[in-house]
Amino acid sequence: MLQIPLWKRVVIIALCLAGLAMAVPNLFYNRVELHNDAIAALEKTGALTDEQVTARAGWPDFLPSSLVNLGLDLRGGAHLLAEVHLGEVYKARMDALWPEARSALAAQRATIGAVRRVDSPDGELKIQIGNADQIAQAVEIVKSLATPVVTLTGVGQDDLAISGAGNTITVTLSDAEKTATDNRTMQQSLEIVRRRVDAAGTREPTIARQGSDRILIEVPGIGSAEDLKALIGTTAKLSFNQVISTTSNGDANPGVGNDLLPDANVEGRYYAVADVPVVTGDELTDARPDTDTNGRAAVSFRFNTTGARQFGDYTAAHIGEPFAIVLDNQVISAPVIQSHIAGGSGIITGDFTVQEATDLALLLRAGALPAGMTFLEERTIGPELGADSIAAGSRAAVVGLAAVLIFMVASYGLFGAFAAAALVINIGLVFGIMSMIGATLTLPGIAGIVLTIGMAVDANVLVFERIREELKNAKGPARAIELGYEKAMSAIVDANVTTFLTALILFVLGAGPVRGFAVTLIVGIITSVFTAIWVTRLMVVGWFALRRPKTLTV
Known part of the structure; x- marks a missing residue:
């Protein structure tokens, strides 16, 4: 006899109702989206505008409000392909190594002679010593600064490749360290780009590494590729450097160990600053828009414990001297240190608008990109194209669904109607689950739903055909239905498990x-x-228990 325990019936019905309830907000997409935006704004700022209050009231708080996110091809937005300048990181490593190497060599000045840095290609450090006869000793001293590479592929190798010829020591990163540095730089760039995009409140961006030095960035809902470039394209490298001198000559020689940087606010003014900063933006723990004592837009900041100590010690020792605040190789402010600045907090002033101060604070909070980027490809997809894609995909889904429903009813009669009703529930469950997990729907995703519509009835076809076979074998209606489901189960499981594994591979590798x-x-x-x-x-069993037919036609 056909039997489904009561608890199973309750669970099946409850799962269907829950899934359909989660799918319902997608029928009122714009209204629910504005409601969710208002709640997010309230959590972020603690206050709502009149428009946001109206938007929040547009959907009841007690109802589900999760939505299927629309991808770039459906919503419109911006697409960028960026190349990361990995060579800049090599140069920064060599610049940071020079003071340490100079100190180590200077300790043996009596034997190796004077020590000075000479011009070299980016990513390479060349050091000349006064006594060429002691080049081997000098090389060994510099080699003592090398450390092992901490990667599985770099076991047993040091991070520096050091050689000596004549009176010159040449230092570069080893191949193993370059590989490790490239991976770290790309991971850091990905994370910082993601934090900057998330901070702007965009939905479901796609940010992924492509190849050795490229990043793919797709952000639905943003105005244009230019807006996205403005958001993530700024390196936002902040540092606080000692000012050596000021000049109006843009070609002046700042001296070894110094950089000549332009004033961001005054054209024709340049600062010679020490190339090794006192504190960098890496020590920042917070940055927010503020105003200075004159009411002009500024950015207040706070350092972590290490940065606060370094900042405080330097200001205490250099009272009365100018101090350059450098952003992306431009001096945005060069105030004179008036007193010891303790506590690790301060303010960045400059010729900022309120929006510029807000954007700068956002970039500093997100962190500095470890290297600059060049945008190799940029594309803006308008919302009109997305609307056309949605309309086309919806038509395909509706036509496919209607064709399958007509075929099932025509082929299997009442049982086909049961399968058709289950198919409609199936589509609702797909949207309900995707809403719950926050999945993104793309145009290929719509193709996946259309394919699901065709695949969804395969199991029912197997069951119904098996029931027909059992009826031909003179089985009674109840027994035929029971055997139909039992004997079709292995084929259903086999077909769907293999398809599921294929889809899983596509997800992992695609x-x-x-x-x-x-x-x-x-x-x-x-x-x-x-x-x-x-x-x-459950539908078939419920119908059979109600009608108790003596004969059965499928």
């Missing part, structure tokens, strides 16, 4: 559109099996 297709396919397979095995069976 990127962008491929993953969007894989997500909807995986969710569709899960809901299809559930509706075919349990939901349709």
Whole structure:
């Protein structure tokens, strides 16, 4: 006899109702989206504008409000492909190594002679010593500064490659260290780009590494590629450097160990500053827009414990001297130190607008990119194109769904109607689950849903055909239905498990559109099996218990 325990019936019905309830907000997409934006603004700022109050009231708080996020091809937005300048990191490493190497060599000045840095290509440090006969000793001293590479592929190798010829020592990063540095730089760049994009309140960006030195950035809902470039393209390298001198000559020689940087506010003014900063933006723990004593826009900042100590010690020892605040190789402010600045907090002043101060604070909070970027490809996708894609995808889904429903009803009669009803529930469950997990729907994702519609009835076809076979073998209606589900189960599981594994491989190895297709396919397979095995069976069992037919036609 056909039997489904009461607890199973309750669980099946509850899961269907819960999934459909989670899918309902997508029918009122704009209203729910504005409601969610208002709640996010309230959590961030603690206050709402009149428009946000109205938007929040547009959807009841007690109802589900999760939505399926729309991808770049459906919502419109910006696409960028950026190349990271990894060579800048090599140069910074060599610049930071020079003071340490100079101190180590200076300790043996009596034997190796005078020590000075000479011009060299970026990413390379060349040091000349006064006594060429002691070059081997000098090389060994510099080698003592090397450290082991901490990676699985770099075991047994040092981070520096050091050689000596004549009276010159040449230092570069070793190949193993370059590989490790490249990976660290790319990971850091990815994380900082992600934090900057997230801080701007965009939805479901795609930020992924491509190749050895490129980053793919796709942000739905942003105005244009130029807006996205302005948000993430600024390196935002902040440092506080000692001022050596001021000049109006842009070609002046700042001296070894110094850099000549332009004033960001006064054209024709240049500062010679020490190339090794006293404190960098890496020590910042907070930055926010503020105003100075004259009411002009500024940015207040706070250092961590290490930065606060270094900043305090330097200001205490250099009262009355100018101090350069450098952002992206421009001096944005050069105040004179009036007194010891303790506590690790201060303010950056300059010729800022309120928006510029807000943007600068955002960039400093997100952190500095470890290297500059060149945008190799940029593309703006308008919302009109996204709307056309949604309309086309929706038409395809509706036509496919209607064709499948007509076929099932025409082929299997009442049982086909049960399968059709389960198919509608299946589509609702797909959207409900994608809303709950915060998945992103792309145009290939819509293709995955259309494919799911076709696949969803496969299990029902197997079951119904098996029931037909059992009826031909003179089985009674109840026994035929029971055997139909039992004997079709192995084929259903086999077909869906293999498809599920294929979709899982696509998700793991794919990127962008491929993953969007894989997500909807995986969710569709899960809901299809559930509706075919349990939901349709519950309908058939309920109908059979109500009608008790003596004969059965499928």
